[in-house]
Each structure stands twice: as C-alpha cells, then as structure tokens.
Amino acid sequence: RPVPQVIGLLDVFTPDETLDDFTDFYLVMPFMGTDLGKLMKHEKLSEDRIQFLVYQMLKGLTHLLPGGPFADSEMTGYVVTRWYRAPEVILNWMRYTQTVDIWSAGCIMAEMITGKTLFKGSDHLDQLKEIMKVTGTPPADFVQRLQSADAKNYMKGLPELEKKDFASILTSASPLAVNLLEKMLVLDAERRVTAAEALTHPYFESLHDTEDEPKAQKYDESFDDMDRTLDEWKRVTYKEVLSFKPPLQLGTKVSKETAL
Template structure:
C-alpha cells in the first residue's frame, strides 16, 4: 500500500517495512535482501527508467554498522565511473540491472566472448577504485540484459571485519593473504578475486571451493603450488611461516590443462591474476593491457583512481560522531544532472 508522506516524499510498505522515498520513485518491489540492506526496484518518473533503491538495515545500531554506512556513502560519492554504482539521493538509488553474475552463471554457461566483456568491465571498475574491496564475488557484480556490469556494495566489506572472512561463499574468492591475515593488503587482493570469478565463468563452477580457511588454502596450493622461500619470508606471522614450511612441496599446475577449452589469451590472464604472491600479480591497468582485452581497449582512455582521504574512515569514533559524519555527507551531496530528466 502506498500513501503520500511529507512534502515531496512518498511512503510505501514493502514486505511489512516502510519505505519513504522521493515522489519521483514509484511502484517499489523487493528484489533482494542481505545482512546489511534490502533492495527494491522502482520506476523513476522523471527519467522514465527503472532503478534499484537500497535501504540499509539499522545503519546506526552499532559503531560497526554506522562506520559501514558512512564508508559506503563516501565511496559512492567519490567514485564516478560507468562500472561503479552511483549515489543519487538520501536512499542509495542506482540503475536497475536485473540480475547478478552469480545468478546468471547458475542459469547458463557463458561463452568466452561474454567472459571477455564482463571481466573487461570488472577490471575497468577496479582500475578506478582507490584501494582493495576485499569482498568481490559474483553476487556483488550486477548484470543487465545488455551484459553491462556494475560493482556493488562498496564499504560493506572491510578487511578487518572478521565475520566476513568466515562467510563461506566469500572465502572462495578471497585472496590467500586475506584469508589467513598474512600481510598488508594491496589492491591485488581484488585481482585475485577477479581471477577466481573469471575462472568460474570459464569452468562453470568455482575454482577453489574450500570447506574452511585451511582447506581453502590447500585447494589454492593444489593449483598455485606451495610458496617459494622468497614468499615465505614476506609473511608477517611466524605461525604462518612455520605452517607453510611444514607443508609437502606441491608443484604449480599448468592452467592450460584445467582450462583446456579456453583460448591461450584467456588462460594467460588467469596466470597473471592467480599468483600466490600478491606482489607478482598484475594490477587492473596491467591486466587491461593484456591481449585478451585488445578488442575492447580504448587507447585514449586513461581513467585512474582519484585521490581519496581515508583519515576519517580509519578512525575509531563513537556512534554519535559516525551519525554526524554520515549526515554531513548526505547534506553535501549534489546529484549528477541527467539530460533525460523532465519536469513532473
């Protein structure tokens, strides 16, 4: 049931939850829900397009939730890119994509041409992010009928959030240095995740499907081989060093034997992404320069990450201050103009 709310806003109950959104958005229908928020599709009367509206669950019930909400707002405001979701209003309003990569892979086996286009878009999005996401997985990659991809859920995952590293599906795509807290993370944790996702698209099933953290590591090393001595000395934890040194030596597998139906250019991308040593993995920019993506590459395109001030993100503040910072971000937001918009 929908009712008129305060001036300029429209109130509708969706699955026993009240949604209060600007009047331009109508016909709300729930399309997904998770631990941190619910997403509804809606019709934007100004642009004549379908959008998705995300409502965060109890964003200020704790300092951790408040920090996540603040961080997502800041990141979405900061990043302006065709493969990243934008923030338009008080609610998180974004283009409606229809499905995500996880659901799409369950419905059909993807051709290599589609894999090529999807991974290209994923890397373009990663190229302009300022730091690691640490939660890149098929369910966080939205896909529309034109095979256009957008990365979702910035700010909801943080490398220090222990409960997320325990989430089984996330673990399948997490870089080994994140799973076991081996070392300082760099943006190449996302390159590992992208490689796992690309591998799953080509194989039709997850590449590393560990039952727990240690089993995940064993599954990874069956393919990457056990780490070299040069890598072991880089580990911060002495326990991790001792554990790795205790493992039987396993040689690296030839990825061509695993991905026998894929082109050599596709396998070459995986070889550059799925390296145990994060310092040896390609960056997003380097990956985009590989031959596999030459068909889509625009030599004039030179989009890079914009500077992002993490000062507040990395502080430990009381709940009230997170609320204040979030409110400030909302008040200072200026929606992008849309040439399709017409007066109501």
C-alpha cells in the same frame, strides 16, 4: 565524475536521530535487474561475452580501493565469499595491496569459463590447500615476507606442492585467457598483475580503447591510517552521513554499460 563500471550511490541516510543513538546507516544504489551469478546459471557465456565482462570488471577495479578485511562470519546461502578470497586475506598475512581484488576477479573469470567454482574450500585452511594445489607452495623468500608469525609457521609446515599448468585445469579456455589467469592468480600479491596492467593484456585486444582507458585518481590513504577511537570514527561517520548530497542526475537512466 561517475564511473560506468562502478555502481552509483543515490542516497545515504540513518533512521537514528542523534549521535548517541547512531548505530545504522543505509546506502541507496540503483536497482540492478540481475547479477553475474544469476546470469551464469542461465546461460553458458561465450568467449567475447567473458572478455567484455572481465574487461568492465577490471576497469571498475582501477577506480576502487583495495578490498578491506572481511568479517569472520561467513555470508551464507547467496554468496560464499571464502571461495573468492585472496590467500593474503584468508590468513591475514599482510596489509592488502591493490591486487587483492584481482585474485577475486581471476576466480570469477575462471568460473565464467568453466561454469564451476575454481577453489571450493570447506573452511579457511582447506581453501588455502585448494589454492596451493594449483599455485604450488610459495618459495622460502615469500614465506619470510609474511608479517604474521602464525602464518609463517603454518606455511613452513606444509608439504611442498608443485605448481600446476593452468591450461590443464581450464581445458576449454583459450591460450590468451589462460595466460591472463596465470598472471592474476599468483599467490604472491606483489607479483600479481594490477587491474591497469591486466587491461593492456592481448586477451582484451578487440576491446582496447586507449582514449577510454581509466585514469584513476590517487587515493589519499592517510585518512584510513588515522588512529581514532571507535567513538571518533562514529562521530565522523555520522557527520558524513548527514552531509551527503544526492547526485543531481537522480532521474537519469542507468548507463547501458552497467547492464549485463
């Protein structure tokens, strides 16, 4: 069943004619006339508009898998992804949980409120420093849980920073917005609110519709954990691309809920 908050996939194809040649494939999605970044440049978003957009974002996240590892090379110009990366992604601390995208959503929500990027690091380590200026340095038990020895040593060598009150940074935000962001922008991914939990927050009280709350399907992670060679992954991907069947409702209009 299509999810209104997640962009549709109309077609998948490859111009490569054999498995040996297979290097590229294309995902065809509905055309979106604008995006949130452009919208925020053109207008100051009202509180109810922010509520609606963040609510839709979180509903979409309940249907998605945790964000995978980012490529090392930065995207340039249009999007600077580093500014929205969760701390565990920046230093590759541990396996990502479902809350990895909640961090990004929190950064976006804060930017919608203030009109400015919340954590604007100039490189990976500077990004982490910018984050910890607000969240404070994590406690020793959190550092012990880090799977990367390099990350552990780096964190142990940092000067201790006190956690800041989010209300002092987001001066124009309502108390409920601040309270939600305090739960979303938590350094420890295990203590970070999930999308489903965030949807029940009082900040969204006017939007709650229990009948329409998303009930995401349980995702079978065993597929991701399979130990395949690059050639094997290439083969199964090629097979998947060739077997893709476009949805029946190709000619139908895009749901109004996807419109900004």
